[in-house]
Each structure stands twice: as structure tokens, then as C-alpha cells.
Amino acid sequence: MTDSTEPTTGPENAEAPLHRRGIKSYVIRAGRMTQAQTRGLEDVWPRLGLTLAEGRQALDALFGRQAPRVLEIGFGMGQSLIEQAQTHPDTDFIGIEVHAPGVGKLLDEADKRGLTNLRVYREDALAVLEQCIPEGSLDTLQLFFPDPWPKKKHHKRRIVQPAFVELIRTRLKPGGTFHMATDWEAYAEWMAEVMEAAPGYTNTATANTAPFVPRPEFRPLTKFEARGEKLGHGVWDLIYRREA
Template identity: 55%
Template sequence: MIKSNEILYTVKKGNEARYRRIKSFVMRAGRMTKGQQNGLEQGTPLFVLPLANSPVDYDQIFGRLAQRSLEIGFGMGQSLLKMAASAPEQDFIGVEVYRPGVGALLNGILTQGLTNLRVYNCDAIEVLNRCIVDNSLDHLMLFFPDPWHKSRHYKRRIVQASFAELVRTKLKVNGILHMATDWKPYAEYMLKVMDIAPGYHNLAESGRCVPRPVDRPITRFECRGERLGHKIWDFKFEKLT
């Protein structure tokens, strides 16, 4: 079945046409540190969730009813760990395909003794489609996604009209989509997509970007970008309907 929120291309095998989704990420191999490997070995049974075939009851998983935020592509997990540690009354879900990053996050969860964070090590679009109940998330965060610089690769950018609509279905009314990038052309592209996405309100007074929110921790990646002279753009869009 072809879902409306999927970007598709056709692959021919013999006389049969098959459809595959164009993914916004490339699977990267990476060397594991001892801490990352330890995180995977000890943390996976406790904190990594399987990709389900039906919506998941996160109230049962976390053992409570609380505000819930999901971060797509948490990288090495520094910002997600900081957010979860600073807001123990809230629950957090992280999605990342890069296994060393997942291992680093799990090692951090174990080291800090956090209980309000769960992880998916798979494609975020699959998680949204298959696991997240409609109208259930308070926040969805997308920080510094791959900008796919070349114009022929724009179709691989995760921020598309279909992505905006999928996220809107998963957010509660008044829920927030928070995005950040240090790549100006991608910032302009994000704004172009979101300006015409139905059911959202841009929280920036200027109609462009918001001041850097204090609740978004600064990461090593962001510090590196600033050292290189990159400006940071933050966008917050509220779901209206």
C-alpha cells in the first residue's frame, strides 16, 4: 500500500514496477567506543522500543500520563539527554538510525539514571506512521537535519509538504513543531514549506524565525557551526487544527 505521506520513486524488476520511499538519511557505519557499545548492550533491553505494527500506548510504557516530546535524528543524543534530565516531569522519545549515536544516548541514560526517555533505532517516518497515535504529541523536534545541499537532492530533505502534514496529524491541538538548522538555504526552504502547510501558525512575531529558545540545549554540532560563522535559525509552528 502506498501512503500519501511518502515520497516515492519507481524501481523496475523485470516487467514489475515497485515503489520505494526516498529516504532523508543515509545509513552510516561508525566505529563504536566502549561506552557506546556498553550502552547498546545494557540499554537496549530497557529503553529501545521495537517498531510496532499498531499505535503504541506510551502511557503504559512510561507508567504515567505526562507531556510527551519526540525528537527526530538526535545524533549523539546530547541535547535529548539534557532535555530529559532537566524536565523529569515530561516524557521523551528519540529516533535515530546511527547506531553509535544510539549507543551514546543509551550510555547517557544509564549513567544519569533517567527513566523518562525511550529510543527507536529506525526510520522516523516509519515510527510516526506505525507507532504514534494521532493527536498525541505535545512537541516534535527536528534539530539540524541533513540539508542535502545539492538541488538534485532536495527531494531527500525530510521537510516536505507530506512531512508537515504527517507531523500535524500526530501533534495535539496547540502542539509544537520545533525545527532548527544552521544552513541558510535550508532555513528558507523550511519556511517556504511551512508557510503553505495547512493547520499551522508560525509563532515568530516576524513571521520568520523565533529567538533561540532557552529550552533547546546547545550541542557540539551547533557550537562547531557557530565557530564556522553559521547563523542558527529556529522555527516553531503551532498546530491549530
């Protein structure tokens, strides 16, 4: 019998528990807070911040309307999510990020731009999906540039695992999409392997590009990504649709 803390070399099976003791897909990194970031956490959080303690959300009541809903896991410093929320005022966005500087920056920027179609969790994404997001409520779930955990002994920490994508499927509406992007080719191949084996999904890629899709115009090009493109670094997008 293999101990659950030993390294794995491939994706776990769909029955593997989402919350395994001591296993996290992220690391909390220390960072100095700017005045604007602190303002976001202290002054804007009471209006736009959400917690696990609030439990299952009634999203129409939360946003005060019926609208398409997009959830992004791991928005970093929030540049892409802010741009999307401003560009698409008729869509509601929920962001999840554990790092305080990024949460603070996004909240400060959202307030400065007067955005009302954005809410934020500073919690573990799996717990938010399980406890707070209703089934069949999301039009899109975005996972852009997650930690690739490149060493084989750390592959068990990768967030994209069969049980994770099954949880996402239950939160998407029929016809809703799961959009991933990574600048690590090996992780892109891992994502494709997991998704091709996952029931209830259809790859939206064409035969010419499968399993990947060209970067869609609606995914903002980040400064980090633009810099990487100039250096010849690749980026791989994958978009899968939940079947009815």
C-alpha cells in the same frame, strides 16, 4: 511525464507519498563503536529501546504516567536530548535515530544518569510516526539540524516536505508545536516555504523575526553549534503550532 527518480528543485506536493522507492532522507554511515556505546546497545536497549514490531504505542502505559510528550527525530549523538530529559523530569521524551553509535551513546548516558523518562527507536522516522505514534499524542516534535542535502539533485531527500509536515500535524495535540532548527540558511528558507503553505499550522514568530524565532532557552546549545557561533555561522529556528 517525469520519472520519480529525477531530481526536484522544490518541495513536493502534499499528495506525494512519504515512502518513495529508493528515496531516504538519511544515509547509514559506518562508525566504530566504543565500549560505552556497545554497552548501551547491548545492556540498556532491552529496557529503553522500542521497535516497529511493537506497533502503536499506548504512551501512558509505556511511561507509566500521564505527562507532556516530546519526540525528537535524528538526535545524533544524543547530547541535546539527554540534557532535555534530565532538565525536565516531568516530561517524557522519545528519540529516533538510525546511527548505531549515537543510539548506543544516548542509551549508555541515560542509564548512567538514571533517566526513566526517555525511550528510543532505531528506525526510520516516517515509519515510526505512521505505525507507532498515536494521533494527537505529542506536545512537541523536534527536528534539529537534519541533513540539508544542499545539492539541487538531492532536494528530494530532504525530510521536510508537505506530506511529512502533514503527518506530523496529525501526531501533534491541538496547540502542540513543531520545532525545527538548521545551520543552513537555504534549508531554513525551504522549511519556511513548506510550513507557510501547510494547512493547520500557525507560525509562532513575531513580526520582527518572522518566519524565524530566536533560539529558545529550552533548546540546548550543542558544542557543534557553539563552535559555529564563534566562527560566525548562523542558526535558524522555526516553531509552528498546530491549530485546533
